Amino acid sequence: MMRETGARPDENELETKGRKEPAGGLETKVADSDVAAAFDEFMETFQDFREANDRRLDEIERRSAPDVISVEKVDRINRAIDEHKRMLDDLVLKRARPPLGRARQDAGASEHKEAFSAYIRRGDEHELRQVEEKAMSVGSDPNGGYLVPDELDTEIGRRLTMLSPVRSVATVRQVSGAVLKKPFAISGMATGWVGEEDARPQTANAQLAELQFPTMELYAMPAATASLLDDAAIDVEAWIASEVEAAFAEQEAEAFIAGDGVKKPRGLIDYDTIADGSWTWGKLGHVATGVDGGFGANPSDKLIDLIYALKSGYRQNGRFMMNRSTQAEIRKFKDADGAYLWMPPAAAGGEASLMGFPVTEAEAMPDIASDALALSFGDFRRGYLVVDRVGVRVLRDPYSVKPYVLFYTTKRVGGGVQNFEAIKMLKFAEA
Incomplete structure (x- = not known):
């Protein structure tokens, strides 16, 4: 201390x-x-x-x-x-983190797990191929890779939720196809007040927008020695999960914030922003600090402006998102009564809070700089969508880098803003 x-x-x-x-x-x-x-x-x-x-x-x-x-x-x-x-x-x-693959007693799951372990350790494809053919699995073969057992697939997804900050606060959807298409009502049907005998003119229809979220391939390729695979004491599935989780989480965390949508999800700060007073659908509203590259003399005022730029329906589930550097700067601020704006978590495993709202720390968010969108506030559950294609695949490669065995592990994931009203940005600029 x-x-x-x-x-x-x-x-x-x-x-x-x-x-x-x-x-x-x-x-x-x-x-x-x-x-x-x-x-x-x-x-x-x-x-x-x-x-x-x-x-x-x-x-x-x-x-x-x-x-x-x-x-x-x-x-x-x-x-x-x-x-x-x-x-x-x-x-x-x-x-x-619970132990992997211990709780399931289903006979089919157990059979798949044993066959997958045999494939990972010895390259024995015969049993795994029979299991997946029996389950009518599509697209699983020696060239495309085999689906991992359910226990491992679930574990990788759960660990990513805990390691990837945006995934942990966003809506996550699973799809079986390559693209998720989502309709969104930009405006509701027009209504009006009329007298008892007044004419009822036809009202305008609701406006719908179709948002598309394609899934992109994310891969990792951990390597193992033959002696490691021969060691019966090693839980191979747990090892693959621990190797893959960090690689996947790091790439996801970056893409969900700054991805350009080309071969990766589209990130939060890649979208065009507009001054919140002139906000239109398809862009994120921002509040300017009034100082280029800084908070200015009264940072609490700008944070309050950002909070109340969000409609009350979103604000009740609002949270801040920033990186560690920005949080360190905000930690020094006090309000007019001398109380610190930033407060530590109330218990281990809890979240820090800023002006009463939880803080999500995302290192991929930019640092405070000229025109930077370094701080965001919103209901990310309603504002950002993460799309996972069902299934994580593993292809065993014992030939490319002898004496190591490579495990080409892939999943498909996409993401993007689904509700442009639900997230606001703080822009470190004069206007």
């Missing part, structure tokens, strides 16, 4: 404290006491930050400029808060 002396904690301690790395790269169950201890350290560090930042603000009021040492201390503790929060999130994530 960082105390008033301003002493900097050992970097290795920050990296390793509270973490338990199992031998051989296999995960172990994280104890509740580890999570509780990490949360206590996080809260103690945040208290140190508040005290140091209060002194910095007092120095600004007294001398118009803070002491250099105070500024360095605030920044140092701010970085320590981020590191403690990251470690806490990792521990909560590990604690939440």
